[in-house]
């Protein structure tokens with residue numbers, strides 16, 4: 180069984196080992212999984228259902244059984260799409276981490292053993308998740324164009340940006356009233372009646388409920404080998420330092436690999452010191468462009484602050500910091516500037532393509548624009564532009580070449596409706612934010628015009 184699972188095109192370790200707890204209290208195996216774990220009609224939430232019951236819900240048991248049987252899982256279509264484009268999907272990355280039997284899999288369990296354990300329980304896992312991925316609230320100071328209300332309270336307050344969200348992302352996306360200023364405990368699960376029942380501390384979000392974190396989430400803490408903390412912006416979340424301190428004081432920082440994802444606009448010395456207590460950790464700085472382009476895409480960020488914090492993180496943790504970039508329509512023609520910056524700072528660049536919202540995807544842009552973006556990357560990575568080749572710049576070159584290849588090979592004609600959405604979304608946000616795509620991305624606008632689509636936004 181193990182051999183066939185290792186070569187399987189659908190098997191993924193994530194549903195067997197990882198629980199991602201969203202800011203709204205719902206759960207899924209990873210960030211790419213479409214939707215959330217449900218009871219068949221509505222999202223299950225830790226405000227109503229214990230973590231253990233969601234972990235072994237019929238939904239996740241069905242996903243595990245399908246993967247073992249070699250059947251495609253509809254919720255995993257993002258990974259299949261990435262693989263069809265030649266990208267390293269979340270599935271492949273997770274399976275590789277597990278197969279390497281390093282920190283994430285200290286007992287060197289094979290995928291066959293995971294599957295046997297699940298089959299013995301008809302899809303239920305005997306032990307809890309060993310990888311935890313916590314979206315530690317959705318408090319965030321930024322309104323990134325590719326983001327939504329689920330991840331940023333600032334976007335939830337932005338009426339123009341919110342108009343562009345689908346119903347799943349708009350408040351109430353799961354819970355209403357929990358942790359709000361009026362301290363209400365009223366909760367409303369999508370599609371259900373308003374309920375005043377919450378099993379967690381009154382008026383608190385799960386990420387602020389220390390009892391829940393200590394006694395439920397970390398109950399089986401010795402089984403946890405990987406902890407990813409994101410947000411929102413975790414440096415702003417009130418209890419991030421407490422969570423890290425708790426793990427360190429329990430002596431778990433030597434057995435847990437910490438992955439901390441921040442937008443880089445804030446630096447907190449206490450949090451930095453606590454991260455440094457872990458034996459193994461990585462700090463991902465979400466940066467989507469160099470200087471003004473980052474400010475354009477990630478509204479609210481100031482490049483001066485981000486670059487100052489990059490210096491602080493790099494000085495404190497030179498081997499453990501990397502830049503995590505979401506490759507999208509807005510930055511695909513400008514990745515060289517960011518790569519140049521990363522190389523000058525000696526920081527690794529890790530790129531992944533944006534899938535949603537669809538109208539911001541590179542794959543919805545004119546093929547000529549993608550080719551031009553790829554050519555720039557190839558030129559940059561050629562030896563002549565590398566007078567000083569370092570191990571980091573070599574790694575970055577190989578990352579950029581992978582991006583170039585996917586951009587070159589991607590097929591598809593312009594979809595008039597999607598490109599119209601891109602134009603209208605961009606214009607709406609530009610107008611409300613005092614920004615102008617022509618100042619930073621005139622080349623892309625020209626490519627769209629050359630493809631026969633004039634830049635003529637409809638009035639909202």
Ligand code: SF4
Nearest residue numbers: 191209255258269270
């Ligand atoms: S296959 Fe992809 S979407 Fe499905 S659980 Fe694995 S990483 Fe997540």
